[in-house]
Amino acid sequence: MAIMNMLQALNSALDTMMARDPAVVLMGEDVGYFGGVFRVTEGLQRKYGEHRVLDSPIAEGGIVATAIGMGVHGLRPVAEIQFADYIYPAYDQIVSELARLRYRSAGEFYAPVTIRTPCGGGIRGGQTHSQSPEAVFAHVCGLKVVMPSNPYDAKGLLISAIEDDDPVVFLEPKRLYNGPFYGEPDQPAQPWNNHPKGEVPDGYYKVPIGYAEVAQEGSQVTIVTYGTMVHVAQAAARTAGIEAEIVDVRSIVPLDIHTIASSVRKTGRCIVVHEATGFGGFGGELVAQIQQDCFWHLEAPILRVAGWDTPYPHAFEWEYFPGPARIIAALKSVMEAS
């Protein structure tokens, strides 16, 4: 075991898989010589060579398309899209090709591509470096979509994603790369050293895709969330003095509704929190499924806390971010309802 931040954990996952399987190749903008703008691929081209860690042209559609071709020819490409906000030129290749290849060829062809991409705000990225597009991919049948909230899950989920024969969109909340974030930008940044999930095995292990995790047990209310908001929700509940059970969704597709619903049936109250824009967001799917499974156990309407339905503004980042104040207000509201 070692203490790792999320960048080191992701790097360790890639290193572990490249050592185990010569079919694993990395590609993306700045991932080779430089080691990636966030340093996730640092040192890997030196270690595994230029044929296995490819610096790519600035063409996300081309990166995903060529990754598909490589995947069809027996490689296991891990493509980095430098920011999730840059993924849209590749959208047709992801939706119409990567996600549909197995289906349209009745299982004859498939491309085991993992697309890693940093998402979320809180780094002064403005509207083009802060988006959380998980709902956009969750809506596409044929894709798996995951978002880890800590170094341990990041490494274990990335190894699972690389080994998966289905395509996986792997969203990395970049605000968590260097430490957990509790929603207070004015507070000093915390390292992963003090967090139990900062302890990461050096070698190979998997966190299976398709399973949520109860990040914190509690009896009064369930907070269903993922990514950066797991930590923000935890801090908010603590501040409010409410014993919340926090379910870290981790795997958006396939969704582990059992873990989520059994928590809500236990507490009888629920809020859903995500950083992405609320309207049409993945929270809507969560709420729909939770009420369907838990309606007769609910003491209060399920509330959503999400980014406002605007782009992510540079100057008003923390007003946009669904931080502790909004979470606490929602918690109080569902606690008061009876």
Next chain:
Amino acid sequence: MTPKSRLHVPKAHARPGETPDFSYVQISPAGAVARPDINAPAADIADLANSMVRVLDEDHRAVGPWHPHLDAGELQIGLRHMLLTRLYDNRMQRMQRQGKISFYMRAYGEEAVSVAQCMALRPSDMLFPAYRNQGLQITRGRPLVVLMCQVLSNTRDMCKGRQLPVLYHWKEGNLFSQSGNLATQFPQAVGWAMAAAIKGEDRLAASWLGEGSTAEADFHYALLFAAVYQAPVILNVTNNQWAISTFQGFAGGEQRSFAARGNGYGVPGIRVDGNDFLATYAVTTWAAERARNGFGPTLIELVTYRGGAHSTSDDPSRYRPKDDYERWPLGDPIERLKQHLIRLGEWTEERHAQLAEELEAHVTDSWKEAITYGTMTDGPRLESGTMFEDVFKDMPEHLKIQQAQLRALRG
């Protein structure tokens, strides 16, 4: 006079009621274009993009440096594959008109593109076709019954009823799954070729799209990645002049040839008479040797003409002159190869008629068998619960639930 800017709107050479005028098609005399060494740098052979490689002359002789010297037996095989493609297409079109299938797209007039190019490649080479490349399937020996079952979406459909007619795949035959979205396969072929190079294989990838689809970003991704990594890939633009009703000028063909798109990327672009079986074969062989010997990608523009409608869903008399194809200066690929073989003393009109009869009977027999596995109107049908398979490798729980719901609904 005050200078003014000007918006240019391309005009088709002729629309219904007008006289076709193909003077815009630059045609080199047969044998006139030099054949460079396979290791020639792209910059030294840029002119290949502006001329037109042709082997068959007006008297049906094979002339010049691109003459591939195929023996008569191979030419007869090529003729057979092209003719079978055409007869298969014609039958499927008729079956669509009779309501037996929902949709069809013929390769009428472009048969040499798929057949000659496929014959110039090895069976181990991976092909990423567009929707008018059924000749690749036929040349690689796919039984017609299998193709027909796909078109029928019946119980033997390779796609299990999930794809529109003509969107085939064949893993064993190294033919990639066809997409209904245009041009997406082009950069995928480059990725496949990059993987072949990473593995140190001598296999190459080839892909096709229409001149209209060169407008898509995927075309440019393909050329860029092919150039950057010098991938062993052959990128083919089938310039059949028409994208449904939109003529090639709206894909930028008025200003430069489509082959010339390669030059900007440092990828040799070569323009060939796509209705000349021998020239198409020779150019593809040249590009394949380049790829296999580490000299990288080639962009080939195959100049041809879409002799029929885009698909069974459009009527070309609404947007082009009725006699357009009759006046097309590069003729018909089957007729030209036939005349060449006759001139060689290796074919006769009688043998041709006999072959057509034999292939027609083969199409009939195949159709009779295919419909026993189901049609749109008559059973047997695929079990609809199979629609939930292959979304993922292993069916996740939510799909199992939906599958059970559908089956319960059906009783």
